Amino acid sequence: MNKIAPSVSTIADGKHSLPVRVFYEDTDAGGVVYYANYLKFAERARTEMLREIGSEHQVMKKELGVGFVVRHCNADFRKPARLDDLLVVETEIMEVRGASIQMRQTVKKANEALVIMDVKLACMSIDGAAARIPEAVRAAMADLKITE
Amino acid sequence: MNKIAPSVSTIADGKHSLPVRVFYEDTDAGGVVYYANYLKFAERARTEMLREIGSEHQVMKKELGVGFVVRHCNADFRKPARLDDLLVVETEIMEVRGASIQMRQTVKKANEALVIMDVKLACMSIDGAAARIPEAVRAAMADLKITE
Amino acid sequence: MNKIAPSVSTIADGKHSLPVRVFYEDTDAGGVVYYANYLKFAERARTEMLREIGSEHQVMKKELGVGFVVRHCNADFRKPARLDDLLVVETEIMEVRGASIQMRQTVKKANEALVIMDVKLACMSIDGAAARIPEAVRAAMADLKITE
Amino acid sequence: MNKIAPSVSTIADGKHSLPVRVFYEDTDAGGVVYYANYLKFAERARTEMLREIGSEHQVMKKELGVGFVVRHCNADFRKPARLDDLLVVETEIMEVRGASIQMRQTVKKANEALVIMDVKLACMSIDGAAARIPEAVRAAMADLKITE
Numbered sequence: 290m291n292k293i294a295p296s297v298s299t300i301a302d303g304k305h306s307l308p309v310r311v312f313y314e315d316t317d318a319g320g321v322v323y324y325a326n327y328l329k330f331a332e333r334a335r336t337e338m339l340r341e342i343g344s345e346h347q348v349m350k351k352e353l354g355v356g357f358v359v360r361h362c363n364a365d366f367r368k369p370a371r372l373d374d375l376l377v378v379e380t381e382i383m384e385v386r387g388a389s390i391q392m393r394q395t396v397k398k399a400n401e402a403l404v405i406m407d408v409k410l411a412c413m414s415i416d417g418a419a420a421r422i423p424e425a426v427r428a429a430m431a432d433l434k435i436t437e
Numbered sequence: 438m439n440k441i442a443p444s445v446s447t448i449a450d451g452k453h454s455l456p457v458r459v460f461y462e463d464t465d466a467g468g469v470v471y472y473a474n475y476l477k478f479a480e481r482a483r484t485e486m487l488r489e490i491g492s493e494h495q496v497m498k499k500e501l502g503v504g505f506v507v508r509h510c511n512a513d514f515r516k517p518a519r520l521d522d523l524l525v526v527e528t529e530i531m532e533v534r535g536a537s538i539q540m541r542q543t544v545k546k547a548n549e550a551l552v553i554m555d556v557k558l559a560c561m562s563i564d565g566a567a568a569r570i571p572e573a574v575r576a577a578m579a580d581l582k583i584t585e
Numbered sequence: 586m587n588k589i590a591p592s593v594s595t596i597a598d599g600k601h602s603l604p605v606r607v608f609y610e611d612t613d614a615g616g617v618v619y620y621a622n623y624l625k626f627a628e629r630a631r632t633e634m635l636r637e638i639g640s641e642h643q644v645m646k647k648e649l650g651v652g653f654v655v656r657h658c659n660a661d662f663r664k665p666a667r668l669d670d671l672l673v674v675e676t677e678i679m680e681v682r683g684a685s686i687q688m689r690q691t692v693k694k695a696n697e698a699l700v701i702m703d704v705k706l707a708c709m710s711i712d713g714a715a716a717r718i719p720e721a722v723r724a725a726m727a728d729l730k731i732t733e
Numbered sequence: 734m735n736k737i738a739p740s741v742s743t744i745a746d747g748k749h750s751l752p753v754r755v756f757y758e759d760t761d762a763g764g765v766v767y768y769a770n771y772l773k774f775a776e777r778a779r780t781e782m783l784r785e786i787g788s789e790h791q792v793m794k795k796e797l798g799v800g801f802v803v804r805h806c807n808a809d810f811r812k813p814a815r816l817d818d819l820l821v822v823e824t825e826i827m828e829v830r831g832a833s834i835q836m837r838q839t840v841k842k843a844n845e846a847l848v849i850m851d852v853k854l855a856c857m858s859i860d861g862a863a864a865r866i867p868e869a870v871r872a873a874m875a876d877l878k879i880t881e
Contacts, residue, residue, distance in 0.1 A: 317462065318461060328620060332621070332758060363660075364658045369654075460632055461632070467802075473770070473773050484608055508810055509810065510808045514802070613757045614757060614761070
């Protein structure tokens with residue numbers, strides 16, 4: 290148990306990292322993190338990654354008229370996290386297509402992968418129709434990917 | 438442990454009752470229901486009570502241009518509920534004023550009160566301003582109260 | 586919007602069905618059900634299915650010394666559910682192996698599939714080791730599957 | 734919208750402060766933070782405050798055989814927080830008694846109080862009985878209070 294609290298997200302080697310502390314709200318009576326909550330951690334990481342590259346939800350919605358929704362999530366639950374654990378969610382952009390993005394998100398504890406999620410995001414316009422990913426977002430994501 | 442699953446809400450003796458089953462998602466590593474989740478149970482009960490008297494959220498919003506928000510919640514946590522418990526949320530309307538409603542909501546297990554919440558709801562217009570409670574809603578609530 | 590509240594789960598044609606009402610707690614600022622919450626609905630359905638066949642969590646843990654954990658979840662998010670929707674989670678047992686079960690869980694609204702989840706559960710002993718599924722549970726699940 | 738992500742908690746002027754970012758999971762279809770989730774933010778802040786003074790949950794449980802549970806929460810919801818908001822939860826210890834602690838927790842946005850919670854925690858032994866607050870915890874909390 291260290292005293293380093295959840296802090297700023299970082300980008301390095303083509304990966305975005307977000308520290309996540311496990312609180313009571315995340316756990317269940319089995320004494321471990323409730324399985325659906327790893328998807329919350331993953332969404333926090335995606336949001337912070339978008340913020341890092343200047344594409345916060347609100348900015349994308351107001352200025353570009355689009356947003357991302359999760360179309361698919363393939364989650365492999367390998368080992369449980371527990372109360373007070375300090376986790377890191379690593380997010381890698383695997384592929385940027387015209388209207389969708391494929392990411393791999395790994396929840397780690399001390400460099401051990403606990404949960405691996407392959408997530409497909411679709412770009413949608415405000416009215417709910419499929420939309421092309423705006424060039425600015427695409428370029429920022431390509432930059433992120435290239436640093437790999 | 439019985440097999441009676443959460444079911445229809447009922448109104449009797451001026452009280453609205455909603456059965457609520459405790460699932461893993463509701464519990465925490467302490468082995469009990471996480472304290473904030475009793476407020477979820479309470480909100481489910483208020484929603485079902487409004488539905489019972491014909492004032493679903495969507496109907497109120499679309500037809501009357503108003504909705505309720507929680508202004509105050511005074512919660513007394515007496516005893517913990519646990520996984521698989523079958524609870525009942527009892528909701529009583531204590532007072533209906535011009536633009537607000539005072540309710541008492543009690544989470545019970547086998548007739549023992551586990552958590553008691555005194556909740557004040559304010560009526561708001563779509564634009565976020567305080568609004569008078571529509572007459573139809575007021576009348577339906579008075580009916581509910583009168584049967585007491 | 587009808588007044589039929591979430592109620593008893595049922596088993597028919599080899600499928601277990603659990604009605605689930607969408608409350609405010611389930612939705613997000615996008616106006617739809619937050620993606621991780623479909624996994625909560627799925628877990629409620631699995632729990633009620635186990636209860637239906639006499640294998641509640643507590644019974645399995647106390648009498649048999651085992652429990653199920655989710656090892657894998659492949660979720661396809663096709664269409665969003667919204668506030669006040671009355672959904673049904675259908676659960677089908679696809680395969681029962683020595684120490685794991687493969688299920689398909691579909692969240693439907695008026696017979697349209699909104700979210701499809703392929704879920705693999707592993708049977709674990711109290712100390713966290715892989716364990717064979719107890720014969721009583723296996724038999725009850727086979728019965729459920731056979732009625733298909 | 735700035736890029737400063739949620740980070741380390743701090744203690745100054747007798748107040749503990751924890752930054753909290755509002756993510757999709759925290760919001761509801763009303764476009765604001767769901768009311769029960771402010772209690773999650775408050776619990777995160779209490780946990781981090783305990784960690785700051787060397788009394789993490791696990792340490793208290795293992796070394797001292799006790800833990801804190803919420804007995805009472807009086808919450809005043811003044812203004813709503815929204816998606817992407819960067820909030821601060823300020824926690825002040827108001828009174829430390831033999832077996833309970835009274836705290837005031839305020840959720841602020843840019844120095845404006847959105848939600849104020851008066852929270853009473855009771856100290857419990859592992860077996861669920863009321864217990865005296867251990868001297869080490871009491872001393873650390875008195876220190877925190879004195880810096881006021």
